[in-house]
Amino acid sequence: MLEPQEQEALERALGYRFNDPDLLELALTHASTSENRAESNERMEFLGDSVLGLVTVDLTFRRFPDLLEGDMTKIKSHAVSRDTCARLAKRLGLEDYLILGKGMQNSGPLPPSLAAAALEAIIGAMYLDGGFDAAAAFVRPLISDVIDEAARSGHQHNFKSVLQQYAQQHIGHTPTYRILDEQGPDHAKCFKICVEIGGRRFESAWGQTKKKAEQDAALQALRDLGVVREGPGGLIIIPDSVEPEA
Secondary structure (H helix, E strand, O other): OOOHHHHHHHHHHHOOOOOOHHHHHHHOEOHHHOOOHHHOOHHHHHHHHHHHHHHHHHHHHHHOOOOOHHHHHHHHHHHOOHHHHHHHHHHHOHHHHOEOOHHHHOOOOOOHHHHHHHHHHHHHHHHHHHOHHHHHHHHHHHHHHHHHHHHHHHHOOOHHHHHHHHHHHHHOOOOEEEEEEEEOOHHHOEEEEEEEEOOEEOOOEEEOOHHHHHHHHHHHHHHHHOOOEEOHHHOEEOOOOOOOOO
């Protein structure tokens, strides 16, 4: 059970005072405390995950008007990942307030996933307690830097520039881009473009503009060449030997 002084300290850390303190306590209650999982935070975790996702998508959509669906999906995947939630939960100190069954209390260091689940459950509890605006007001400042970090870490790279630098330095040729196909009416054409370097043709990519198709085709070539790879949270990591254009 959450003691009054613990509740006050946690609400201070969260920057939110609950009208119904029972919601906060339930959000911190792990399924190990009861045989009835409906009396744990699992349902609230499910709700909070959806609220977190919506606020993240809304911020990303408004902050980056030029990003297409695929890029926004990658940012969202990183921002709402269990690793990110665990990191944010640790920053708030949530692991100190978890309500666990006796077996888990004495089992050594707690897995970070427990605090991550509690964070999502608390977001769900805020939604139930104060509505969407209250929950969103908590999530936005919490997730804002994470979204920017995800965008900087791979979704804003100029892949054509990276590929050109790599090709000239390591292959001795400059990439050329070839339009293989066009589809759609003049006002809404899609383009299929591939990259060729020194006689080697790489996998093609479709884009709603030539610029977008060329960037995605360059990314395909960089993947094939082993210059980029998928890192934690789906981020694209550029090796130190290739400097992306600022």
